[in-house]
Amino acid sequence: xxxxxxxxxxxxxxxxxxxxxxxxxxxxxxxxxxxxxxxxxxxxxxxxxxxxxxxxxxxxxxxxxxxxxxxxxxxxxxxxxxxxxxxxxxxxxxxxxxxxxxxxxxxxxxxxxxxxxxxxxxxxxxxxxxxxxxxxxxxxxxxxxxxxxxxxxxxxxxxxxxxxxxxxxxxxxxxxxxxxxxxxxxxxxxxxxxxxxxxxxxxxxxxxxxxxxxxxxxxxxxxxxxxxxxxxxxxxxxxxxxxxxxxxxxxxxxxxxxxxxxxxxxxxxxxxxxxxxxxxxxxxxxxxxxxxxxxxxxxxxxxxxxxxxxxxxxxxxxxxxxxxxxxxxxxxxxxxxxxxxxxxxxxxxxxxxxxxxxxxxxxxxxxxxxxxxxxxxxxxxxxxxxxxxxxxxxxxxxxxxxxxxxxxxxxxxxxxx
Ligand SMILES: [Zn+2]
Numbered sequence: 440x441x442x443x444x445x446x447x448x449x450x451x452x453x454x455x456x457x458x459x460x461x462x463x464x465x466x467x468x469x470x471x472x473x474x475x476x477x478x479x480x481x482x483x484x485x486x487x488x489x490x491x492x493x494x495x496x497x498x499x500x501x502x503x504x505x506x507x508x509x510x511x512x513x514x515x516x517x518x519x520x521x522x523x524x525x526x527x528x529x530x531x532x533x534x535x536x537x538x539x540x541x542x543x544x545x546x547x548x549x550x551x552x553x554x555x556x557x558x559x560x561x562x563x564x565x566x567x568x569x570x571x572x573x574x575x576x577x578x579x580x581x582x583x584x585x586x587x588x589x590x591x592x593x594x595x596x597x598x599x600x601x602x603x604x605x606x607x608x609x610x611x612x613x614x615x616x617x618x619x620x621x622x623x624x625x626x627x628x629x630x631x632x633x634x635x636x637x638x639x640x641x642x643x644x645x646x647x648x649x650x651x652x653x654x655x656x657x658x659x660x661x662x663x664x665x666x667x668x669x670x671x672x673x674x675x676x677x678x679x680x681x682x683x684x685x686x687x688x689x690x691x692x693x694x695x696x697x698x699x700x701x702x703x704x705x706x707x708x709x710x711x712x713x714x715x716x717x718x719x720x721x722x723x724x725x726x727x728x729x730x731x732x733x734x735x736x737x738x739x740x741x742x743x744x745x746x747x748x749x750x751x752x753x754x755x756x757x758x759x760x761x762x763x764x765x766x767x768x769x770x771x772x773x774x775x776x777x778x779x780x781x782x783x784x785x786x787x788x789x790x791x792x793x794x795x796x797x798x799x800x801x802x803x804x805x806x807x808x809x810x811x812x813x814x815x816x817x818x819x820x821x822x823x824x825x826x827x828x829x830x831x832x833x834x835x836x837x838x839x840x841x842x843x844x845x846x847x848x849x850x851x852x853x854x855x856x
Contacts, residue, residue, distance in 0.1 A: 440470045442806070442835055443480050446490035448814065452784035452799035454777060456816065462494065464806040464835040471802055492829055493814050495780060496800050497541025497568075497807030499787035500761045502655075502676055502697045502748030505531055505545050505570070506552040509705075509757040509847070511715030513624055517588040521550055528556050530843070531752070532567030534759035537842045538825065539809035541833045542569040544791045546655060546676060546748075547576040547616050549589040554611040566840065568833070569805075571614050571791055574607035576657070577643055578618035579634045582627025591618075600639040604646035614791070615647045617672070619656040620663030623702075623723040624753065630659035630727060631680050633666055640670035653792055655697070659727065661685045668694050674790055676748065678738065679731045690742035695790035697748035698735055698782075700767040703728045705755035716754050732771050739773065746790045747783035759842045762822040769819045776819045806835035 442464040449460035451472070459475040463484070471478050480486065506528040507516050519527070535543060545553040553572040560567035575592040577600060578584055584591040594603035604615050617640050621628035644654045648671075655674045656667035661682040664675055668688045674695045675681075681689070681696075689696060706716060706724045738745055749764045750756060768779040788798025796805050810830040813821040821827040831838040 440465045440481055440484050443484045443486045444489050444494060444808070444810075445475060445486060446488050447492045447494045447810070449800060450493060450495045450777075450780060450816065451801070452496040452781060453801075454781060456777075460494070462800055462808070467805055467834040469800060469802050469804050469806050472800055489810060489829075493811040494800070495809045495811070495815070496784040496798055497809055497831065497833060498539050498762065498783045499542045499747065499791065499793075499798060500535070500540050500749050500751065500783075501544045501674065501746055501787050501791050502546045502699055502750055503535070503543045503758065503761070504547060504750065504752035505543065505556060505758070506548050507752030509752060509755050511709070511754050512717055513720070513754065514586055514717070517586070521552065521589070524549065525552050525555060528552055529559065529565045529567070531758035532556060532560060532565065532570070533840065534757075534842045535751070535761065536566055536568045536833060536838055537828075537831060537840055538759040538761060539822075539828055539831050540568050540761050541807035541809075541831065542571075542788070542791075542793065542797050544571040544614055544655070545573050546657075546750075547573055547590055549587065551575065551607075551610045551612075558611070566838065569797070572612055573614050573616040573655070574610045574612040576616045576618060577603045577607070577635070579639070581618075581621070581634060583622065583625030586625040594639070597638050597642045600635070601642040601646055604643040608646060608650055608652070612652070614652055615643050615654040617643050617654060617656050617667070619658035619667040620660040622657065623659075623727065624720055626717070626719050630723060633660060633663040635666070637666045637669045640667055640672065644671040664689070668692055673792070677731070679727045679734060681734055681738065683737075683741070686738050686741035686743055689738070694743070695786075696735070696738050696743050696745045697790070698745050698764065698768070699748050699750040700731065700735070700771075701756050701761070701764045702750035702753040703731060704763065704767055706753065709755045720754070735773055744786055744790070745773070745782060746787040757847045759825070759844070760823070760847070766819050766823050776816045779819055780815065806832055808832045
């Protein structure tokens with residue numbers, strides 16, 4: 440062991456809350472977890488006295504867009520040239536890590552920028568969370584995909600979908616993302632309308648599985664959700680208009696629902712103050728907001744595992760504000776504070792197939808954790824307050840620097856305002 444955290448209250452990601460805890464790191468991994476006095480501390484270990492603090496597993500956001508920057512009109516994102524976009528994505532990932540999110544799954548990136556950023560983080564060139572990269576989103580020929588230059592790979596028929604999946608894997612994707620229905624954020628997209636057919640998505644899922652990688656399906660409408668579940672996807676993103684049959688199919692097949700409440704929340708929060716969000720987008724967001732909240736309740740009642748995903752990068756949904764998602768879970772009565780934390784740690788890690796390595800504070804897992812000054816079980820909002828973050832550890836090392844909020848405003852030079 441080389442590092443000791445001691446004296447804190449440990450919220451371990453498994454539903455336990457342990458006072459006077461001790462966690463020992465050995466290199467990148469957790470070596471031992473116990474109570475004060477139970478673990479023999481070697482004299483050469485670096486000791487962190489965290490008396491009065493609260494330690495959680497590093498959070499896992501299963502749905503971000505690391506090369507989108509929260510601009511009000513997402514079309515403006517497309518006007519940023521790829522090289523600059525990549526540099527900005529690096530800044531977004533530093534903010535994400537410093538906010539306590541130690542792992543993200545990217546859910547679609549322009550021209551595979553996410554794969555380059557992931558590589559740079561892995562090489563230690565940039566500060567950032569562990570990144571599961573998706574490359575481009577595979578979709579059918581449809582209205583609106585041109586709205587995001589370079590984000591989509593249009594593919595029709597089984598053969599072309601297979602090839603599109605292989606292209607993303609060749610680029611280095613860790614996860615494949617498909618469009619099972621239309622979207623909110625592009626003009627002409629009808630969220631309820633099914634898009635890729637089951638056999639097309641199955642071709643993508645099969646290619647991923649051959650390489651040990653899973654597939655995530657963007658799906659609002661019930662028919663598209665069912666098509667995606669039949670095709671074998673691991674996660675449904677949004678799931679807004681799921682009916683009882685779709686939820687049952689998800690529960691029966693162990694398919695996770697990625698909540699993405701934040702995207703609606705931030706868009707609607709700013710819509711009245713801003714004319715910059717395109718009307719087609721805010722209209723569609725308004726239409727689905729209430730249904731999405733209600734449906735998350737129905738999903739949990741049906742036995743579907745709902746996990747943290749924010750759609751960070753969408754309008755006003757800035758990277759580093761990810762924990763707002765958990766505050767929303769509690770404020771709409773969807774989950775207790777403890778369950779919200781589990782949704783962003785243990786369950787999120789399971790959803791993205793990384794439960795052997797991350798998501799809980801247990802011996803053998805990566806030494807990723809978030810240290811807070813206040814107790815998130817008393818007030819979940821302290822997770823969303825940057826002042827409350829005392830430290831973040833990733834791979835057993837303390838993360839340096841603070842979240843840079845200077846460009847979190849509509850008047851930001853990143854945005855058109
Ligand atoms: Zn998304």
